[in-house]
Structures are given as C-alpha cells and as structure tokens.
Amino acid sequence: MQIQWYPGHMNKAKNQIQDRLKLVDLVLEIRDARLPQSSTNPVLEQIIKAKQRIIILNKADLADPLMTQQWLRDLQAQQQMALALDAQHTNKLQVIQSAVQELMQAKIQKYQQSGVRNYKLRAMCIGIPNVGKSTILNKLVGKKVAVTGNKPGVTKNQNWLKTTSNLELLDTPGVLWPKIDDEQVGYNLALTGAISDRLIPVQDLAVYALEFWQHEYPDRLQTNYQLTEQELVLPPAKLLVYLTQKWTGNDDFERASRRIIQDIRQGLLGQYTLDRVQVNGE
Numbered sequence: 001m002q003i004q005w006y007p008g009h010m011n012k013a014k015n016q017i018q019d020r021l022k023l024v025d026l027v028l029e030i031r032d033a034r035l036p037q038s039s040t041n042p043v044l045e046q047i048i049k050a051k052q053r054i055i056i057l058n059k060a061d062l063a064d065p066l067m068t069q070q071w072l073r074d075l076q077a078q079q080q081m082a083l084a085l086d087a088q089h090t091n092k093l094q095v096i097q098s099a100v101q102e103l104m105q106a107k108i109q110k111y112q113q114s115g116v117r118n119y120k121l122r123a124m125c126i127g128i129p130n131v132g133k134s135t136i137l138n139k140l141v142g143k144k145v146a147v148t149g150n151k152p153g154v155t156k157n158q159n160w161l162k163t164t165s166n167l168e169l170l171d172t173p174g175v176l177w178p179k180i181d182d183e184q185v186g187y188n189l190a191l192t193g194a195i196s197d198r199l200i201p202v203q204d205l206a207v208y209a210l211e212f213w214q215h216e217y218p219d220r221l222q223t224n225y226q227l228t229e230q231e232l233v234l235p236p237a238k239l240l241v242y243l244t245q246k247w248t249g250n251d252d253f254e255r256a257s258r259r260i261i262q263d264i265r266q267g268l269l270g271q272y273t274l275d276r277v278q279v280n281g282e
C-alpha cells in the first residue's frame, strides 16, 4: 500500500502537539467508534506520556453498539477513562463535561482547598483526520468556531475557546496521521472514508467488505442484497462477481464495488465496527 507521509511533516506535527500539550491539563483523544484501534495513531502514546486523557469513541451512531460496549469495558479495565459519543446528533456534550470534572477531581480539590475559585481546566482535542474533532469543539463551545488547521502539521497561534463550564479548549486540534503499517488497518480506514479511496483499488475494498459482512453481519448482507443461503456463502470475490452481474448486467465490477462501499458508508448495511477487541492470547 502506498501511503506517503513525509517524515518531516510527521515530526513537525508531533513537535507542535508536544509543545501545545504543555499548555493543557488533559487530552480529549477522539477516535472513530467503528475503528477504536485503527483510528489511533502511532506517536500519541509517546507524546502524551503522563498527561490525563479521555478517549472518546465518536460516531457511535454508526458503530455496532455491542462492540462499542466491549471496547468501553476493555478501555475501562485498563484504567482508561472512555466514553461513546454521537457528536453529530447531540447538542450539548454534557457527557464530556462530566467526564472532565471526574477525571480532574484531584486537581479541582486542590484548587478548592487553596481557595482558588475561578480555576480553568484546559484541554485539547487530538485525533486523526475526520474523526469529529471540529464537530466536538464546536458543540462544546456552543457555536460555530473557526477550527484552525485540520491537516497534520498546521501552524497557528493558539486561542482558548470557552465552554459553558470551567473547561477551556485549544482552538487548534492536534491532528495526527493514522498508523497504516498493516493492510487491514488501511482497508478499515478506507472503508469508513477516513483515508482517500484512491489508496486502495475499489474492488479489493469491496471484496474485503463482503468478506467482513459475510463473517460478522451475514443476515444484513442477505436481506439487503436478497441473497439465497448458497449465494451468501460464496467466496467473497465470487460474490462480487455475482452482485456485479445482478446489478450491472455486465462486468462493471467498479460500479458494483462502489455501490457496496457507498451502501456501507450510508449505513444501509447497518451499524458496524471493524476492529474487534483483542482477547488475551489472541
């Protein structure tokens, strides 16, 4: 797979985020709930170090709710505060505000004990492109703000955005690149639209998707594409051939592949989670 991330850019983005991290009390790490693993990024663990963090599994409306619960349990078992969110359809992100207060309890107590009243808790959003950082920032702030820089390594002076509570946010989200060191991660990111479609041949992506749905969500595949029991268990490449003939009347594999991918992105094949929680020893 050809993914070009120039080391220079990566270092620049990393350094900028590292600098800005010094200014905040905590990090809101935004991930895509459909990809709780694939939408992480390689250097965050290194640069975040001891900084307090809340992991937000955003776009939970698109993800498989059972899987989201599993992921939350898994993160919480690792003493990591985590929550699921549908930032698109939720107006006030009270759930984030509450989580921040809980996470920062010790600091809040210190302020209170020393009589400081107007204390602020400062945070920054970090995540790979397209996970919903700007949407979350806007909703926390309660109005549309010009979120600056949504490309890795954009330079800007930072401003603090006020929210309805004592939480303040950096107006520049930390944008990191996804870690695509494994083909499956690349496919997962492409299927959700997190990375450009051009990076993977559309037919390969469609076959990957069919195989996943045959394995994980066969009922929906069968109902939506009106498949017989025999068709449902065809090898995925053969199933693509079958669907292509059925839909296009010829061998326009590209058109059929695009339809499958579009159906998935538009939710016609239901809520889905592409990353599975790793069980110990797997």
Ligand code: GDP
Residues within 6 Å of the ligand: 058, 059, 060, 061, 062, 085, 086, 087, 088, 089, 127, 128, 129, 130, 131, 132, 133, 134, 135, 136, 150
């Ligand atoms: P950013 O690149 O991380 O800043 O992501 P954006 O905030 O620009 O969001 C990317 C796209 O995802 C936009 O089209 C949003 O409307 C959409 N989006 C953001 N949050 C959610 C969510 O919770 N659910 C759904 N369905 N879409 C979302």
